[in-house]
Amino acid sequence: NAGVMQNPRHLVRRRGQEARLRCSPMKGHSHVYWYRQLPEEGLKFMVYLQKENIIDESGMPKERFSAEFPKEGPSILRIQQVVRGDSAAYFCASSPPITGSEQYFGPGTRLTVT
């Protein structure tokens, strides 16, 4: 099992461009979580998804941010019209559909907005 994969590992975008971050969960995992880590801060929950469903998006900014986890393919975190404040490390985690499971983390994508 290759573990949670995230790509790209590093992404540079200019202000106003779109950023697409991808997360492939571990095999057999149907739950995906996205977290953001700003410099000098801890991980902040953004969104929790199951296949084709958003379960909890209470941590997502109301504008410009969206997430999906289609039936086929990776989960995508999309940030439209990026601003400098979006520069951060974005982590994805996955877990199997078993109560109390731990979350397995990917290596993260570091987004830099210039």
Next chain:
Amino acid sequence: AQRVTQPEKLLSVFKGAPVELKCNYSYSGSPELFWYVQYSRQRLQLLLRHISRESIKGFTADLNKGETSFHLKKPFAQEEDSAMYYCALGPGGYQKVTFGTGTKLQVIP
């Protein structure tokens, strides 16, 4: 609302000295507590969880509901313990987990 507080950003101890990383939480229900660790240039990984009540790499953590704490302890620090440690709180099940801001443990040789 769920909240996790790790009061120390950095904790420096000498090799062989005891370690205690503090974690306090607030949660109205029955919490599930975790400690995650991130070694240099590695991904975040689970260190231990309170329901398993096990010791991993010499670390233990006891849930104290009266003090709403889940401090991480190790009697004798080793250099390879140097890492970022995150305390995390979940309501149980596969739902969102709230992380603390992390404590960087630095073990001095």
